[in-house]
Amino acid sequence: MPYYRPISRIDPVRTPGAMTLADGWCWFDQIECLEKGRVSEVIPAREAPADVLTRLTTTRRPLGPLDWSMPRVMGILNVTPDSFSDGGRYTRLDRALSHARQMIHDGAAIIDIGGESTRPGAAFVPAEEEIRRIQPMVEGLANDGVVLSLDTRKAAVAEAGLQAGVHLLNDVSALAFDPDMADVVAKSNVPICLMHTQGNPETMQDAPCYDDALLDVYDHLAERIGAAESAGIARDRIIVDPGIGFGKTVAHNIEILARLDLFHALGCPILLGVSRKRFIGALTGAEQADARFPGSIAVGLAGIAQGVQILRVHDVPQTRQAISLQAAIMGAGSKGQNR
Structure with missing residues (x-):
């Protein structure tokens, strides 16, 4: 089975007949044809x-x-005691709301609220406790004029979040953890982000293994999109996330990041979550999570250069600044075509 990856470009000079990728800021005039077990081929x-x-x-x-039409920043709000980077900082309602509003002020277009850590080795949180954590946050931000995303894999939590005012559901299990989740999403008419993971948070980093990490992740997301469509969720309501760091080695992560633009062939917006993740520390020696934001920004900009529409980040102002500079350079370069 062939896979078709647009070789995305942001160069200000476009070749005649080049096509715009997902009606965004990237263009392509070549496609890499990939197939498992074969050398890839580039075609017009x-x-x-x-x-x-x-x-x-x-x-x-x-x-x-x-x-x-432009990249969007999703600010992370973990109201958990054990998240890998900021666990315990925002369990108090006043601190969580203050932090969320600061991220909005700094340029976050979406706030992603999570009440259960999904870091490697994280323990399961009962739905009742997860609801207790997230519901006041959603209600407190419902009138702040920002898109609210709820990071949960449980149908009961999703229902509570929808009643409180969330606009997007973000399921790290891609609707595979809770059999009732797909029905909740279908009836709600809200968009859903389907993320790839191999295994569950408790065990996913024990021994991740793929025949071909890039294409196996693509196949999984294609299968989960098909399952969502069968449950009554239209493809145009789906966002996809390749799940960097979720059941993947450093080598797997890099393999996927190098060809992220393949996932545009699924016909959905792409969310990229790499902020402060362990693979950045493994490659750079930055042991503390909050010391990894330069690497996070570098990987995020590489994703934007491949047309990624959403960056899920801890460091909102730094990310916004980097995106603004990238956009300014791209814009200035395009004006140069008329010289």
């Missing part, structure tokens, strides 16, 4: 199947007031 984009080109170029459905 116009030679790809018509249905592939349609998925690569179609405008993605907006997320509430947010379109995908």
Whole structure:
């Protein structure tokens, strides 16, 4: 089975006949054809199947007031005692709300609220406790004019969050953990982010193994999109996340990051969550999570250069500054075409 990866570019000078990737800021005129067990081949984009080109170029459905004409920053709000980077800092309502509002002020277009840590080795949290943690946060931010995302894999928590005012559900299990989750999403008409993981948080980093990490992750997400569609969730309501750091070695993460633009062929916006993750420390020697934000920004910008629409981050102002500079350089370069 062939896979079609647009070779995304942000160069200000476009070749004649180049196509715009997902109606965003990247373009492509070549496609890498990949197949398991074979050497890849590069072909002109116009030679790809018509249905592939349609998925690569179609405008993605907006997320509430947010379109995908520019990258969007999702600020992380963990109201947990044990998250890997900021566990315990925002368990008090006043501190959590203050932090969320500061992230909004600093440029976060989405706030992702989580009441259960999914770091490697994290313990399961009962739904009742997760609801107790997240519900006051959602209610407190419901009128702040920002898209609210709820990071949960449990149907009961999702229902409570929807009643409190969330606009997006973010399921690290891609609807595979709770059999009732797909029905909740289908009935709600809210978008859902489906993330790839291998195993569960307790065991996912024990011995992750793939035949081909990039293509295996793609296949899994394609299968989960199919399951969501069968449950009544339209593809244009789905966002995909390749799940960097979730059941993957450093080598697996790098393999996926190098060809992130493959996931545009699924026809969905892409969310990238790499902020402060362990693989950055493994590659740079930054042992403390909060010392990894320069590496997080570097990987995030590499994702944007491949058309990633959402960056999920801890360090909102630093990320926004980096994105603004990248956009300014791209914009200045495009004006130079007329010289």
